[in-house]
Amino acid sequence: xxxxxxxxxxxxxxxxxxxxxxxxxxxxxxxxxxxxxxxxxxxxxxxxxxxxxxxxxxxxxxxxxxxxxxxxxxxxxxxxxxxxxxxxxxxxxxxxxxxxxxxxxxxxxxxxxxxxxxxxxxxxxxxxxxxxxxxxxxxxxxxxxxxxxxxxxxxxxxxxxxxxxxxxxxxxxxxxxxxxxxxxxxxxxxxxxxxxxxxxxxxxxxxxxxxxxxxxxxxxxxxxxxxxxxxxxxxxxxxxxxxxxxxxxxxxxxxxxxxxxxxxxxxxxxxxxxxxxxxxxxxxxxxxxxxxxxxxxxxxxxxxxxxxxxxxxxxxxxxxxxxxxxxxxxxxxxxxxxxxxxxxxxxxxxxxxxxxxxxxxxxxxxxxxxxxxxxxxxxxxxxxxxxxxxxxxxxxxxxxxxxxxxxxxxxxxxxxxxxxxxxxxxxxxxxxxxxxxxxxxxxxxxxxxxxxxxxxxxxxxxxxxxxxxxxxxxxxxxxxxxxxxxxxxxxxxxxxxxxxxxxxxxxxxxxxxxxxxxxxxxxxxxxxxxxxxxxxxxxxxxxxxxxxxxxxxxxxxxxxxxxxxxxxxxxxxxxxxxxxxxxxxxxxxxxxxx
RNA sequence: GCGCCCGUAGCUCAGCUUGGAUAGAGCGUCGGACUUCUAAUCCGGAUGUCGCAGGUUCGAGUCCUGCCGGGCGCGCCA
Numbered sequence: 001x002x003x004x005x006x007x008x009x010x011x012x013x014x015x016x017x018x019x020x021x022x023x024x025x026x027x028x029x030x031x032x033x034x035x036x037x038x039x040x041x042x043x044x045x046x047x048x049x050x051x052x053x054x055x056x057x058x059x060x061x062x063x064x065x066x067x068x069x070x071x072x073x074x075x076x077x078x079x080x081x082x083x084x085x086x087x088x089x090x091x092x093x094x095x096x097x098x099x100x101x102x103x104x105x106x107x108x109x110x111x112x113x114x115x116x117x118x119x120x121x122x123x124x125x126x127x128x129x130x131x132x133x134x135x136x137x138x139x140x141x142x143x144x145x146x147x148x149x150x151x152x153x154x155x156x157x158x159x160x161x162x163x164x165x166x167x168x169x170x171x172x173x174x175x176x177x178x179x180x181x182x183x184x185x186x187x188x189x190x191x192x193x194x195x196x197x198x199x200x201x202x203x204x205x206x207x208x209x210x211x212x213x214x215x216x217x218x219x220x221x222x223x224x225x226x227x228x229x230x231x232x233x234x235x236x237x238x239x240x241x242x243x244x245x246x247x248x249x250x251x252x253x254x255x256x257x258x259x260x261x262x263x264x265x266x267x268x269x270x271x272x273x274x275x276x277x278x279x280x281x282x283x284x285x286x287x288x289x290x291x292x293x294x295x296x297x298x299x300x301x302x303x304x305x306x307x308x309x310x311x312x313x314x315x316x317x318x319x320x321x322x323x324x325x326x327x328x329x330x331x332x333x334x335x336x337x338x339x340x341x342x343x344x345x346x347x348x349x350x351x352x353x354x355x356x357x358x359x360x361x362x363x364x365x366x367x368x369x370x371x372x373x374x375x376x377x378x379x380x381x382x383x384x385x386x387x388x389x390x391x392x393x394x395x396x397x398x399x400x401x402x403x404x405x406x407x408x409x410x411x412x413x414x415x416x417x418x419x420x421x422x423x424x425x426x427x428x429x430x431x432x433x434x435x436x437x438x439x440x441x442x443x444x445x446x447x448x449x450x451x452x453x454x455x456x457x458x459x460x461x462x463x464x465x466x467x468x469x470x471x472x473x474x475x476x477x478x479x480x481x482x483x484x485x486x487x488x489x490x491x492x493x494x495x496x497x498x499x500x501x502x503x504x505x506x507x508x509x510x511x512x513x514x515x516x517x518x519x520x521x522x523x524x525x526x527x528x529x530x531x532x533x534x535x536x537x538x539x540x541x542x543x544x545x546x547x548x549x550x551x552x553x554x555x556x557x558x559x560x561x562x563x564x565x566x567x568x569x570x571x572x573x574x575x576x577x578x579x580x581x582x583x584x585x586x587x588x589x590x591x592x593x594x
Numbered sequence: 595g596c597g598c599c600c601g602u603a604g605c606u607c608a609g610c611u612u613g614g615a616u617a618g619a620g621c622g623u624c625g626g627a628c629u630u631c632u633a634a635u636c637c638g639g640a641u642g643u644c645g646c647a648g649g650u651u652c653g654a655g656u657c658c659u660g661c662c663g664g665g666c667g668c669g670c671c672a
Contacts, residue, residue, distance in 0.1 A: 031614080048614095088615090130672095364667065487634090491632060
């Protein structure tokens with residue numbers, strides 16, 4: 001927020017060093033000073049300068065000399081009240097009256113747009129929420145969706161034109177296995193209720209997989225039956241591939257049940273998807289693309305004896321195996337997911353003018369996406385360089401991996417329901433004055449928020465072992481902690497009867513006021529950083545720090561009954577706004593009461 | 595065998611991409627603060643070979659190399 005002043009300061013520092021004929025690196029890096037109760041920036045450039053001189057003396061000693069000389073020589077730029085050397089660091093302290101006013105005024109002027117970046121002139125597509133149909137949405141899918149939605153909000157807010165894409169896996173042998181079992185054992189049945197129906201279908205999926213999976217010590221009879229079932233489902237997949245009307249209709253109907261459930265959950269999660277791609281729609285284009293790749297000499301065709309594949313390492317002339325071989329078509333000519341992802345990527349680039357393409361998909365598919373991006377590169381798509389697989393570790397259970405096929409999953413709906421139930425319990429105890437309606441709203445905001453925060457606030461590279469109490473923590477480092485800060489700010493503002501139009505911060509700010517203002521001022525930079533690194537975790541860390549600072553402020557700095565009432569009301573309003581903006585970028589709602 | 599990821603306090607994790615001032619949180623634990631702007635909060639105490647070993651550097655939790663431990667992946671599942 002203080003770019004021009006920092007530029008001026010840097011220029012002044014450069015001049016001072018030039019005059020003394022001291023070498024220094026091209027980039028002069030300023031960092032916040034680490035001292036509490038003071039607000040400024042510092043640089044360690046004196047160390048680098050001393051090292052660059054390469055004289056025989058002690059670098060530490062020389063760095064101190066340079067720092068104190070430079071601090072003396074620097075003309076005090078506007079907006080700073082002091083430049084001084086501390087050890088070998090050159091520190092510049094802000095004129096807090098000027099900056100406090102600027103920060104608070106900016107927030108209150110820009111409101112929900114505070115922190116929004118300038119348009120970047122690039123279009124980003126974020127693909128997330130790719131659950132398979134005929135399964136049910138579990139907590140692992142929730143991690144994916146919340147991560148993707150938060151990322152989409154971040155890149156959009158940072159200034160990218162953003163397209164949200166979902167890519168449900170609505171076809172494949174797994175899907176057909178479920179359709180097969182439905183027809184064979186449950187033909188014509190259909191339970192009431194979107195989620196009941198979806199979960200019922202997921203149960204059939206699980207049961208079907210039991211029937212076609214080999215068990216230890218099975219009898220000949222059992223084995224025969226299993227092989228018969230397996231043949232039946234594969235036959236059904238072939239019929240689907242040929243467009244058999246009856247199979248297609250059965251598939252379409254059951255598919256709708258899963259999609260209805262998905263749409264409902266996406267709405268709960270606040271994810272407004274702009275475009276749905278379906279795996280089944282990529283089937284035909286994928287076949288065409290494979291033919292093109294064969295004719296270009298990129299893919300090799302060994303049908304009917306073998307498959308169609310790309311030997312990527314060989315094409316790239318790598319001597320080590322890294323990207324290996326990607327198989328595009330089965331021996332029988334049916335498409336594999338690699339071929340379908342190539343078709344999807346092409347559609348994104350050609351029909352949606354995407355400059356950057358982000359895929360939020362779990363870490364198991366890392367090799368797959370490395371392969372897809374390399375094939376796109378070989379094929380001549382320059383956007384391949386700006387395609388990024390945002391991988392994340394899976395959500396496991398204390399007993400091990402979740403698997404729809406094995407039927408041991410924690411369903412998102414169950415967690416969401418329990419989360420809201422727990423919030424209602426706490427409200428009953430702590431805030432019984434809330435109306436029924438308010439309780440319902442708060443339970444949703446806080447319950448779902450807590451879960452979202454638990455999923456975002458762990459680095460995407462790490463696995464999450466799902467634990468009910470940890471995922472639904474309402475204390476400490478959690479969404480409710482941050483939401484509570486927002487509620488407290490709101491509560492002060494409700495009693496203040498309006499926010500003054502202007503106020504001066506030209507007084508000796510208390511340590512906690514200063515920290516709060518400084519923290520608020522960092523928000524726009526955090527937005528940019530999180531968006532550039534595709535890392536919602538940065539924002540979740542910031543939101544917690546901001547809330548922590550506000551809670552500290554709340555306890556130690558009186559607002560309404562103080563002689564700095566006007567300034568502090570404005571500061572409280574700015575804090576509330578920044579908390580709200582931060583929470584929204586995390587796909588968490590900021591409640592006014594809780 | 596090859597590739598990717600992880601290893602920081604008793605537990606769960608930030609910090610590493612951009613090297614910089616005493617390595618931080620939460621949970622748990624011990625002790626304090628509610629007739630006060632909502633205690634889903636705050637304040638204080640205790641706890642660290644930052645996996646190990648080298649290297650680069652004035653300076654390494656952060657960068658490089660090797661090793662150890664764990665996870666995941668590696669031609670017709672997605």
